[in-house]
Amino acid sequence: MRIRIAAANWKLNQSYSEGINLANSITNLLGNFSDESTKIILATPFIHLHGIAEIFKRAFGLHVAAQNCSLYTSGAFTGEVSAEMIRSTGAEYVILGHSERRNIFGETDEMIAQKIKLALAAGLNPIFCCGEKLEERNQSHHFQVVRNQLMIALKDLTPQQVSEIVIAYEPVWAIGTGLTATPDEAQEMHKFIRSEIATFAGASQAESISILYGGSCNAKNASTLFAMPDVDGGLIGGASLIAEDFIKIVHSL
Numbered sequence: 001m002r003i004r005i006a007a008a009n010w011k012l013n014q015s016y017s018e019g020i021n022l023a024n025s026i027t028n029l030l031g032n033f034s035d036e037s038t039k040i041i042l043a044t045p046f047i048h049l050h051g052i053a054e055i056f057k058r059a060f061g062l063h064v065a066a067q068n069c070s071l072y073t074s075g076a077f078t079g080e081v082s083a084e085m086i087r088s089t090g091a092e093y094v095i096l097g098h099s100e101r102r103n104i105f106g107e108t109d110e111m112i113a114q115k116i117k118l119a120l121a122a123g124l125n126p127i128f129c130c131g132e133k134l135e136e137r138n139q140s141h142h143f144q145v146v147r148n149q150l151m152i153a154l155k156d157l158t159p160q161q162v163s164e165i166v167i168a169y170e171p172v173w174a175i176g177t178g179l180t181a182t183p184d185e186a187q188e189m190h191k192f193i194r195s196e197i198a199t200f201a202g203a204s205q206a207e208s209i210s211i212l213y214g215g216s217c218n219a220k221n222a223s224t225l226f227a228m229p230d231v232d233g234g235l236i237g238g239a240s241l242i243a244e245d246f247i248k249i250v251h252s253l
Ligand code: PGA
Pocket: 009, 170, 174, 175, 176, 177, 214, 215, 216, 217, 235, 236, 237, 238, 239
């Protein structure tokens, strides 16, 4: 069964108490939400993981994600947080390969591939982000760029491991800009991603993997994007910081 997902990416926002309040508001607004084919994931700063995982223990279909993990498992790496440490908080997911990690912090495809392996070994489900920059789309290189990102990230994984991953297609030109891919542009790329997954991991994995759209997805445009057959939900930045907006997006799934 293909799961539909609304994932919030809080980025570098929310003090500890603000984050706990936001998670509580989302839980309260959702009420008795229970749908086995839907998941809601909050990707928070590390400081919130345990507190929100504790709140979500009592709720159905709500999960916590980190936004990154270390390339290392333990040792003298000041400031780092390992995949196992993240798992020990109760978090079940980790975003890897976000364009801000790639472009601001210099993460390469190879580093991201290594992090995916560490996350899977720790029992975390990676939310793997891919997507092209504006100049790459303007030069019609977007399919090749995304194919390369997928190939390096997934090439050493077993089909079973691939099935533990969520993909987020996030065109870099749409992130935080107010420019959204059209539903047709999103569908075209999601379909392409699904066909690439079929090549790496097999048709049944491709059919069941969730592929999220991210990049200025909000309460107004979510329902038209999510109506596309290969768009299984969204990774939401700015609009996820307002509980009512995020809930509208959840109800658009
Ligand atoms: P945005 O961010 O919704 O604010 O564009 C999405 C993301 O970066 O995951």
